[in-house]
């Protein structure tokens with residue numbers, strides 16, 4: 001393994017009952033990289049993200065985040081499953097942004113962003129609020145801090161969700177189709193925030209249908225189909241000159 005990989009998957013398998021969804025995923029995400037995952041619906045992209053973030057347990061293979069096995073502690077040759085409290089600690093380092101923003105409806109934007117640092121990290125409200133306001137400013141919502149989710153557009157809510165994930169100061173951000181639930185005119189603002197985050201050096205794994213974003217911002221791109229990595233490489237190369245028939249067939253439908 002590359003010593004400093006932020007995410008490393010070696011032969012990762014995941015099944016739900018008889019449904020074998022991930023069928024041996026091998027990939028590596030370097031620190032500071034924007035790593036895009038594309039592929040048809042049902043190919044296992046979300047499942048893979050959820051495995052990275054401890055929301056699903058893999059059935060076989062090895063998955064590492066920042067050099068540490070996901071879900072297990074290694075002692076000598078033996079592996080011990082992490083306790084829930086240990087998993088919770090690991091998950092603090094990983095921010096996740098979903099297709100649906102799932103903000104707390106009864107809390108304002110700034111309260112949503114402060115919530116985890118206060119509840120999970122036991123920060124004082126004053127410290128958490130100050131950071132939350134800075135983050136809202138960073139995502140272009142400095143003037144919306146006191147608004148409730150119902151008073152914000154979908155794109156604004158998604159930017160609050162990104163600020164909320166950043167409030168825990170993660171070392172890795174996972175994005176699961178963050179713009180696919182948005183009206184087209186709201187997509188650009190969210191992608192701009194993600195571009196800004198990429199430029200700041202954040203390591204990002206992004207499941208996306210936004211091929212323009214993958215091409216312009218992505219450092220690496222993986223095309224997944226049927227639970228395997230079919231093709232990977234520089235996004236510009238894969239998107240303009242795909243080598244595999246399955247990649248070509250997929251891209252002919254989405255580009």
Ligand SMILES: Nc1ncnc2c1ncn2[C@@H]1O[C@H](COP(=O)(O)OP(=O)(O)OP(=O)(O)O)[C@@H](O)[C@H]1O
Nearest residue numbers: 016019021039040041042043044045046047048207
């Ligand atoms: N908890 C679960 N139990 C059973 N099946 C599941 C579960 N989670 C996912 N699946 C199945 O795994 C397959 C892959 O789903 P996944 O959401 O990972 O695909 P995807 O590539 O992200 O697709 P999409 O682009 O539509 O989000 C689907 O057939 C889905 O029904």
